[in-house]
Every structure is written in C-alpha cells, then in structure tokens.
Amino acid sequence: SQQGEEDPQALSxxxxxxxxxxxxxxxxxxxxxxxxxxxxxxxxxxxLIRSNEREKHSGRLRVTLDTSKKSSSLLITASRAxxxxxxxxxxxxxxxxxxxxxTVTVRA
Amino acid sequence: xxxxxxSPSNKVTEKGKDVELRCDPISGHTALYWxxxxxxxxxxxxxxxxxxxxxxxxxxPSDRFSAERTGESVSTLTIQRxxxxxSAVYLCASSADWSSYNEQFFGPGTRLTVL
Numbered sequence: 389s390q391q392g393e394e395d396p397q398a399l400s401x402x403x404x405x406x407x408x409x410x411x412x413x414x415x416x417x418x419x420x421x422x423x424x425x426x427x428x429x430x431x432x433x434x435x436l437i438r439s440n441e442r443e444k445h446s447g448r449l450r451v452t453l454d455t456s457k458k459s460s461s462l463l464i465t466a467s468r469a470x471x472x473x474x475x476x477x478x479x480x481x482x483x484x485x486x487x488x489x490x491t492v493t494v495r496a
Numbered sequence: 497x498x499x500x501x502x503s504p505s506n507k508v509t510e511k512g513k514d515v516e517l518r519c520d521p522i523s524g525h526t527a528l529y530w531x532x533x534x535x536x537x538x539x540x541x542x543x544x545x546x547x548x549x550x551x552x553x554x555x556x557p558s559d560r561f562s563a564e565r566t567g568e569s570v571s572t573l574t575i576q577r578x579x580x581x582x583s584a585v586y587l588c589a590s591s592a593d594w595s596s597y598n599e600q601f602f603g604p605g606t607r608l609t610v611l
Contacts, residue, residue: 430500
C-alpha cells in the first residue's frame, strides 16, 4: 500500500522558477527518500533525509522533513527544462513505499 | 555491472499466457526488489530478496505472481495466466543490503502489455 502522498499531482513552471512539492506519510519512518523518474521508466535517487534530520541540501535541491507533521518537501531552485520529470517520495522502514508522484513540467 | 539491467525492455503478450521478466542487479548488491507501476501511478512493492533469507512476498497481488533469485545474482519474476490488469511497467531495484539507509538503484523496467 502507498505510504507517501505527494502534492500537487502536477506542477507547471517557467524555466528559472522554483518548484516545490510536498509529501505526507502516515507511519513512523527511518528515513525518507526522493526519486525522479523520466519518461515513465527507471527511477533515479535524488536525496535521502534521515528521521533525525530536518533539512538537507544537494545542489539545487533542498529537502525538509517534519516528523511531527509527517511531511516532507522538495524544493528545486532555478529550474531547468531537464528537470521535467515525475518526482516521488518514498518512506523507508525495511522497504520503500512510494507515493503517486508529482509531475513537474518546466517550460522553456 | 554498471547498473541494474532488465530484460526484455518491452513485452507484448496475449491474455492467458505466462511471461518471465529478468533482472540483473548491480554486482555485490545483496538486496533486490521488484515493483510494479501502472500508468500514471506510483510504484507498488511486489517482493524483495535479501541474501539467503526467505523473500518478503507480501506485495505479490495474487498467486499468479512468483519470483526467484539465484543466490545474490539474477532474479526472474514470473506471471502466469496473464490478465489485462497485469499491464504495467515492472521495475527492479537493488541495494547494497536490506538496510533502508541504502538507496535503491533502479533498472529501466520492462513494459508489459497484455492484449
């Protein structure tokens, strides 16, 4: 069953703008991971944030985690056309449980 | 290997036929996972293998689905008597071990179409 739920389901932005998407989950976790999927095929791991961390950065990506609200956010700054993809959060206990994803379209 | 590979990349079959999907994990990765992704949806966990431990089959949707893994290498997912609702992309992933602190590396998937 799905654990994470992303919001919004779809997002369209202009190149150079920031994109923010949120993830809510239901049960306690060890960590939360964000993945990107291009063209409906393989997923690429973006970033992992542990349950005792509140914020993490990786290049143009910023992830926050609020375990009290059971939510996480992914911010992509200065978006590029190549960022067009679906983004999934996955909560981890002993396996990953994925949400339905946010589809991001970056317009040139 | 360089990454997780899956074969075939596309499979079209007729309803009622059996299909076998293959996954080659990254060399040395002890954990292997199978997921299913229906069109426009998230990933649905099917099964995972960790070393020589009994696999976690809790995500398999019916007894038509089965999977095997030879040691810490190749895995095959078999779907018997395929149904149209089995149409999906089947993704395989591997990680260094079962620990959830390890990221999973995904293969490109097999797109299964059941006519």
